[in-house]
Amino acid sequence: MSIRNFDKMMKPSSVALIGASPKRDSVGGVLTRNLLHRFKGPVGLVNPRHADIFGTAVVPHVGALDFIPDLAVIATPAPTVPGIVAELGGIGCKAAVVISAAFGSSAEGQALTQAMRDAARPHLLRILGPNCVGLMLPGLSLNASFAHLDPLNGPIAFLSQSGAIITSVLDWAKPRGIGFSCMVSMGEMADIDFGDMLDYLAGDPNTHSILLYVEAVTNARKFMSAARIAARSKPVIVIKAGRFAQTAKAVASHTGSLAGSDTVYDAAFRRAGMLRVFSLDELFAAAETLGNGRRIAGDRLAILTNGGGIGILATDELAAQDGKLAELSPGTQARLEAVLPPTWSHGNPVDIIGDATPERYAQAIGPLLTDPGSDVLLILNCPTAIAPSVQTAAAVIEAVRKADRPVLASWIGEQDARDARRLLAAAQIPSYETPEQAVRGFMHLVRYRRNQEILIQTPPSVPEQFVVDLPGAQAAVAAALGEGRSLLQGPEAQAILKAFAIPTVESIVATNGAEAMEAQRRIGRPVALKIRSPDISHKSDVGGVALNLDTPSDVAAALAAMREHIGRIKPEARIEGFTIEPMVGRTGAHELILGLSEDATFGPVILFGSGGVSVEVVADRAIALPPLNMALARELMARTRIHRLLQGYRDQPAADLDAIALTLVKLSQIAVDLPEVAELDINPLLADAKGVLAVDSRIRLKATSKPGASRLAIRPYPRQLEQPFPMPKGETLLLRPILPEDAPQLDTLVAHMSPQSMRMRFFSSIKELPSYIRARLTQIDYEREMALAVVSAGAPGKAEIFAVVRITADPDNDTAEFAIALRDELAGQGIGTRLMERMIAYAKDRGIRHMIGIVLMENVAMIDICRRLGFRIEYESGRPDAVRVTLDLVKETVPAS
Template sequence: MSTRNLEYLFAPRSIAVVGASNRPQTVGFVVMRNLLQGGFEGPIMPVNPKSKAIAGVLAYSSVDTLPMAPDMAVVMTPPHIVPATIDGLGKRGCKAAIVITAGLKAIKNADGTTAEDDMLKAAGAYGMRLLGPNCVGLLVPGVNMNASFIHEPAKPGKVAFVSQSGALCTAVLDWASPRGIGFSHFVSLGDKADVDFGDTIDYLGTHPEVRAILLYVEAVRDARKFISAARAASRNKPVLAIKSGRVAEGAQAAASHTGALAGADHIYEAAFQRAGILRVYTLEELFQAVETLAHQRRLVGERLAVLTNGGGIGVMAVDDLIDIGGSLASLSDETIGKLDKVLPATWSRGNPVDIIGDAPGSRYTDAMDVLFQAPEVDSVLVMHAPTAISSPNEIAEKVIAVSGRHKRAHLSTCFVGEGAVTEARRRFAAASIPTYHTPDQAVRAFMHTVAFERNRKILMETPPSMPVEFTPAATSARLVMDNSIRAGRLIMNEPDAKAVFAAYGIPTVETHIARGPEEAGEVARRMGCPVVVKILSPDITHKSDVGGVVLDLNTPEETEQAAHNIMQRVATTYPDARIDGFTVQKMMRRPGAHELIVGVATDPVFGVIILFGEGGTAVEVIGDRAVTLPPLNMQLARSLIENTRIYKLLKGYRDRPPADLDAICLTLIKVSQMVINTPEIVELDINPLFADSDGVLAVDARIRLDPEQTRGPHRIAIRPYPKELEERFTMNDGKVALLRPIRPEDEPKHYDFVSRLTPEDIRFRFFGLVKELPHDQMARLTQIDYAREMAFIARADTEGDGEEETLGVVRTVTDSNNDRTEFSIVVRSDLKGSGLGVALLEKMIRYCRSRGTNFMVGQVLKDNTRMLHFCQNLGFERVGMVEDDVVELILDLQNTPERSAHSGERTHPAP
């Protein structure tokens, strides 16, 4: 993740145009014209060896002859010249380039590398950032820069648009211009050889002039960087995406139901949800959503009230709302009574609030005042159909005025028609009040707001603790899988797969292997009937499809005969299949239990994914599934279940009790942990997983292994909790604390921790008095992205009552270049002198060193002498005074030898 030198790309002070031309209808001509007409205020230096001037501007024969080092260059040379051009620009001191040229990958070197590889190598030597190649360029209206060959300029605005498709860039500008839609940044990524979605989102996410980020995505290259950047940005501003290629991208043969069910589009949908990205499906929907999210006040709930002068359009809005899963506010008797006092007797006395066709502006405002104050209403949609009696402009002005009186009101408008309401819509737009042409548009825009707040809530929500703690027998599971790999069984047989599940605490059915029919009968005799017998073959994925499963066998003799019959059927239907024997398991009767599927597949982009849905033999036909990315907690597991149709049945109905949802969630978490611990698992099925009020039971199981898999960062798109960083520390009083990374579940205890800090602790940590931290801020402190930030807490049972408390925390936030990290630390005052603060800071220093971070910086109040003393003992140097009372410290992590600011304390890994 890097935003290094992106300021030179997006806000350069000087630009070189390499390949500028005077020939009309060429890219070099159009780029030069666009830069000049855009009004860029810095030097524009065309480079062309055959021309003295380009568009009246003095030209230079080569990059070497430029009178100054350009901040940024636009490169349009032939593809075989691009690497040398980039090298020359780098030598000259250029920090960024837009490479419009296409075809670099097609130019092959003798060693198999390409011209694109040469270009990247040249840029890397000088720290240059590259946009493209094969892009249409970059527009930043805020700095009057149109470094593109797009046919028209972008209007200024607060919305950034980032596209993988150059053709779509031109289409979007063509679409947006007559609608008055402006942009802060308009970015064509092209082939994303260097600057990609993650880099761009990181830069735009912290840009103060960007109110929303829009993405057109064809494919993501670096999933972890993409998700981390989007999660960080979407906490502060809306991030919306259109994803092309929504239909299945070609079914692949899979050894499991999960592999067949987990389509690529479902995985992108899951990734967007985990990243807090709102997905839309059309350009019109994209910009309607932006209009709502970029100008609207925060939505506090999902209940919509519809205020209209026409019953028909009001009913249409309600129909559309319910069709797409919205919630209509149910007006209370008190609210209806207040509306009775200000509306004609013939009003609808319900929601939609029909105030009759002759309604003037005052009637709208009276009703809005009531609805905005109603506790059961979270948002109001004001609708108007033109009549000969009322004035749309007068109504619009009244609506704008009443909106100003209710500062927290969530409002949108829908004035239907065209000519008669055009001016009213313009006035709403000028007042930053979202306005739409049709009921459907208005309702869908409202639901975008709902979806955005839901996504944001998921990012900020404190997950519940697990109902039970579990410690998997990971070593036992590892041994079973290693034995299977050594034996060449990359599709594990059912007993071995169930042994792995049992090692992770997932209840399974007792299962044994029989090498032949007679042995199957003997196994049934030992186990006790009734039993189930199944064919055991590495070549048969779905056993029931070939008659390889027989249920309800009540005697050993029936079992032996069933095995003989299976052998005959398989010999006929699948004569080339290798047969290893049979599995015999207890026939489990769980009347009324739901048949579910829990699975794992490996996506080439996002790595491991987890699937849940309705199971059974017809699982592909039913197609009821949802997917998500690991790691999981109880909240995320519950959300996954809720995204399926079978969830309604799992909640219980009529005389059927609800299933144990906690047990299902815990099973999903255990599967998540299993695949995090075991990179060799590439596919997994539990189908069916029986679930009822008594818990869950894995009836059938399948695991596919690939010993070539590695533990690289791309296998798990969201970095899981780094348990390997846990260690125990013995304080000076002999009590032992667990030092570990913070988790989202720590939020409740973190409130207790903050409440026990003294005023001096709080002043030293927050540089002022803070009475309490709101949930949003506390969630931000406890729900961290381990890929780019870290916080270690100390936990211990200091009172001896079995309850662990949070004793202290050290935190770092690292820039996207992994160059500098800023630390903060606080330990309870009653533990000063325990050695805990120093142990936490030393642990963080070791961690940042191991990540290759260059510098650790911090700001300390000058009267916090204790902190200043031990920071200096650890090698920190004073840089200067940030303010009169704040000292800035810095530690060169890579060039300062490790020191210890304490003696006698002991740390050792946690078990």
């Protein structure tokens, strides 16, 4: 269930309070006062012990209400809640806010929570909470909470897992004039969770930005799908509590949920296109910076100031944040030279000296707003007697009124600057109290832009098509688990890597010294000797690795010393034998670590970083969620320090970055195809200009009945939908789900469509697709959307696209809207009908109940296809040029073509 009946909760016309109280300082009393205070609709009070509260009549039970409330607020002891929910559902109420506590993670609390869910489910009644402060909708003057203040109305939605944070933020925001479209205390999220709220708010026209206070995510896949959709349309800014182990434990006891690894949460937020911040001040500063809808074209900052010191402070903070200071063009410098005194700084920051008047500010702003080398202008001002703060702010506002790029401001001081900041805020110019805060505001824009680019970036084609030996890998996994073994090392781990086309060294297994010596003779050059033990995961930590052994006698001596040393420091370890591998002579190669592990919340995660024996000490690594493509793999690599070295330096050539990225893509495929792989380490993976080589690896297995794809927080490419597609002239093409790499080939499809065909498909006569539209049509969320493309042979990005049919489902998976496009030369050959049949079959399999489409009336061919497939044809309200076509999948039988 997702946003079904959300209108009853978020746009209620009537409310009932169960647990109303005349005690002013009780939860029920505060709720009663808040509901009666300003809400204009009917408010029903329920309490069996009172007939009147605060002058309003009270009924003894839910059934005695003289209206059916859209929204109920429940503030009674926890054991009574399931019964009350059942009563509410019975009279037709569709939404409830459960304030009551004492649910939690205990066995009794879990039983109560389940009973509450069971009572709500038959009636499709939605529940917010339990154990929450409540819900506030300023636009409706509704305060269905026990908060001490009414929030101001505004464009910000605030969702918080902590009730205390809700009331604290309310107390902080009101005197600052910050308003909200809604404030929602999520509580224990027994029903409605962050994913549901994000789905709703993504389409709410009164919400311009969404702020989240998160302690733990429950349904990771729903959260990721909803967050990615919301973040495409408006800023989603998140603060995550429990960043460190000490606080993570506190969070678990507070919310009844386990907080996952903070680095994994960070990767999830980035992948969803959200902006993460680390304090409440920063949360609202980011909302102010991003909330006006201004976006930046690049990441270069120009600074204008009347004080050299504050300009230096801003520059220092910019450097600390890894930001870029713009280099002013010669033309800009010349224009500034013409209007500024000779003593100006002649560079960026542009210091126009302490005697700068409002007019001088205005004269300097013009050249800076048109400078081709900058993307954002930051204007700083410290108070002087010559240039009063308010007058300077007014001049700045007028000078930037028609600016085509974002402008930020920082007016330093308190008494004089306060009014100036208020003036700037009214003009929708984000304003900060210090230069450092202003620079952090700029970096919010930069980081948000980078995260948004991840959402729309077209990945390059995979540099090589690798073939996976999945049956071989599955057989190796099954054999090990069948023997009761969970740790694979040496040749067994290498066999899994080889099955996924990851280059590895060759190794020979030896059970004793004689076999080890013979292995060295066969290899015929220096070797490495490694211990094999199910009880030793990291061999080098216990002296289980010996390198550069030139002769059989060297191997025998090293083996004896190794066995003696390990027997002394780790006597319980079972020694199953040894592996002998040729030494790899790749001088100058970089040692990397690549890994795969499973997070309790988000499922499989991919690790990349600096490898070798000092991997924990160096701690240079980054994490991403699979599935990965080449662009996402390169972005993961770029978040590490070693990435700079991999690009080459001095006489060191660049490593093969595509080979490294492709190895990460292959690890991602292992996460999808082999659900039994709980952990995988390749350390080191040697990388140089020649490519990559996995030198050592370990895999830990865990038996599972779950399909691999079901574990991922982001649904991976559904390969099972691939099938041959016979064409009318005898050739066979491939019908498969669309991929991000296909974006360039959409241009080829469009090139083979007439302006009339384009108008019937896109409802406008466009000649080509903008890059962001191409990305949106190919970077789909397979959890919510599907696009099946008829393509030629070849790798994604190179395979030609002949036709595409797509559906986009609503969050409830109830109704999906379809669209179809094909080349003009394929029209009239039955291809459109066959594609629709395939998509209808897919939609039925997904459990979608209705397929709908809007078709222009002049598109006679499409209307005819829909009629033959059993769609209802109806006029579209408000569109005299179009019809609505609807197929009820649960009733209709699709005729064969």
